[in-house]
Amino acid sequence: DVKVTQSSRYLVKRTGEKVFLECVQDMDHENMFWYRQDPGLGLRLIYFSYDVKMKEKGDIPEGYSVSREKKERFSLILESASTNQTSMYLCASSIRAGGAYEQYFGPGTRLTVT
Amino acid sequence: AQTVTQSQPEMSVQEAETVTLSCTYDTSESDYYLFWYKQPPSRQMILVIRQEAYKQQNATENRFSVNFQKAAKSFSLKISDSQLGDAAMYFCAYNDMRFGAGTRLTVKP
Numbered sequence: 061d062v063k064v065t066q067s068s069r070y071l072v073k074r075t076g077e078k079v080f081l082e083c084v085q086d087m088d089h090e091n092m093f094w095y096r097q098d099p100g101l102g103l104r105l106i107y108f109s110y111d112v113k114m115k116e117k118g119d120i121p122e123g124y125s126v127s128r129e130k131k132e133r134f135s136l137i138l139e140s141a142s143t144n145q146t147s148m149y150l151c152a153s154s155i156r157a158g159g160a161y162e163q164y165f166g167p168g169t170r171l172t173v174t
Numbered sequence: 175a176q177t178v179t180q181s182q183p184e185m186s187v188q189e190a191e192t193v194t195l196s197c198t199y200d201t202s203e204s205d206y207y208l209f210w211y212k213q214p215p216s217r218q219m220i221l222v223i224r225q226e227a228y229k230q231q232n233a234t235e236n237r238f239s240v241n242f243q244k245a246a247k248s249f250s251l252k253i254s255d256s257q258l259g260d261a262a263m264y265f266c267a268y269n270d271m272r273f274g275a276g277t278r279l280t281v282k283p
Binding site for chain 1: 178180183206207209211217218219220221224226265269270271272273274275276
């Protein structure tokens, strides 16, 4: 079974802090994604990556950056956390690009910025 | 850009009965894929069913089936013989990156 893990289930940070969210998948998937999930808005794509060291902006990249130094690991970075970044963050992976493939999701990180 | 609309924020169904969740989307492409995902409370999101747009036949997976109307850009999910374990948020998705706002399904015993 594909397993996608995220470094924390719950995280509380202060405004202005630099925040790292880590995601690891164990099935050699090419694609990895970061979403944020907010009530009434569903999942919105922040960034995705088709390969190591490659990244593409999604719909809401402002205030975020990503890093993919190894195929299995995709990190989301909040350079200077703000209260409007309080949300549930979901990481996902899929076998390859093209839109046809099922995504496998991590358990999510609920981030609170105070 | 493609958009996905789920017009029912919440739905309720009696155990053992049938419920249909609605999804519409907007696209100018002819080849694409549609998905329904389920997110149980405090658990990971999982795939329920997938539909390929070039296939006219509606996808089915046990108690889950879809009604895919390509011309109308509609992709509804039917859950038959609802079970308590079906209670979850359900998300419709277009290809691999475009999700709707979700429908929260409650199953009443």
